[in-house]
Amino acid sequence: MAPQHPNPEPAEPATLWERIERPAKAPRTTLSHASIAAAAVEMADAEGLEAVSMRKLSGHLGVTTMALYRYVTGKDELFELMLDTAFAGRPPAAPAPGWRGAMRAHAERSRTTALRHPWILELTATQVVTLTPNVVAEIDAALGAFTAAGLDADTAMAAVQAVRAYIRGALADEIGQRELMKRQNWSDGDDLRHAYGPRMNWLMETGRYPAYRDYTKTARRKDDFAWRYDFGLDCVLDGLAARLGI
CATH class of the missing domain: 1.10.10.60 (Homeodomain-like)
Known part of the structure; x- marks a missing residue:
């Protein structure tokens, strides 16, 4: 049998x-x-x-x-x-020297794409499956930039995730404000500040938030999203360079 x-x-x-x-x-x-x-x-x-x-x-x-x-x-x-x-549909990656140039190019493409398609952040935050050919290609390029700098696989992935976490957080703040302004039909930051003026004035006049109050009085780049994004990115990249010696 x-x-x-x-x-x-x-x-x-x-x-x-x-x-x-x-x-x-x-x-x-x-x-x-x-x-x-x-x-x-x-x-x-x-x-x-x-x-x-x-x-x-x-x-x-x-x-x-x-x-x-x-x-x-x-x-x-x-x-x-x-x-x-x-x-x-992301802008093509321009030749960039070293891991730092590659990550700056990655961040610039990410911001351009997210501003063009704001729903991307919501989708990637709520959907488990993001393993698509073009997404994986983007991560592969970022990983390759770090492994070419001599990092082992685990450290390279952790470094990529650190940069991408900053990108997601910074873009979530920017796009959240832009979408709010769009819903309210506000044309610029002055419209937003005017709408929230009474609430902000009350909070500042309590005297509980001195650093924030100084910011509202002295800041000159309140609406410069690109500058803030680049500055934060440089801080992250400087930290990786110092920590990893690359």
């Missing part, structure tokens, strides 16, 4: 990116992964991430919702496509 073999484990379903790279079958519609992603990005840019749903997207594209499911299994894969498409 032939030996009994246990049932084989069911094969893992192919990921979105594996399916995209398979040879294409004859198209059933004029849809493609690229056209779906472009339309979803357009919707999110105009109305925010909450405006993107399979139903609304199918209406935007003029197809049935079921037609979308031939390309993505649901909203999670749609978000992956959107994220990868946004990263694909």
Whole structure:
């Protein structure tokens, strides 16, 4: 009697990116992964991430919702496509000397992309799957800059994460303020300060916040987001250089 073999484990379903790279079958519609992603990005840019749903997207594209499911299994894969498409649209990396130049270029591209697609920060903060080809390529380039400087794999990844944590935090503050101003139809920082003036005046007049009060009276770069971003980045990079001796 032939030996009994246990049932084989069911094969893992192919990921979105594996399916995209398979040879294409004859198209059933004029849809493609690229056209779906472009339309979803357009919707999110105009109305925010909450405006993107399979139903609304199918209406935007003029197809049935079921037609979308031939390309993505649901909203999670749609978000992956959107994220990868946004990263694909980043400005090309200019030649930059050394790890520091590479990380400055990475930070500049990150800010440009986030200002163009503010929903990226929300998406990367709430979605577990951010392993898309263009996202991984960006991290790979950053890792390579540190390993080329002589860091071991663990230290290189920790350094990349430190820089990216600063980038996310700084951009969250900037984009949060920009989105608030957009919702309120405020044109500049003066409009924002005028709106919050009574609250700020009361807080400062309590005398409990002397350093903040001095800032409100003497600061000259309150609305210079780019300067603040670059200054903070330099502090992080200076700290890495001093700590790691690179």
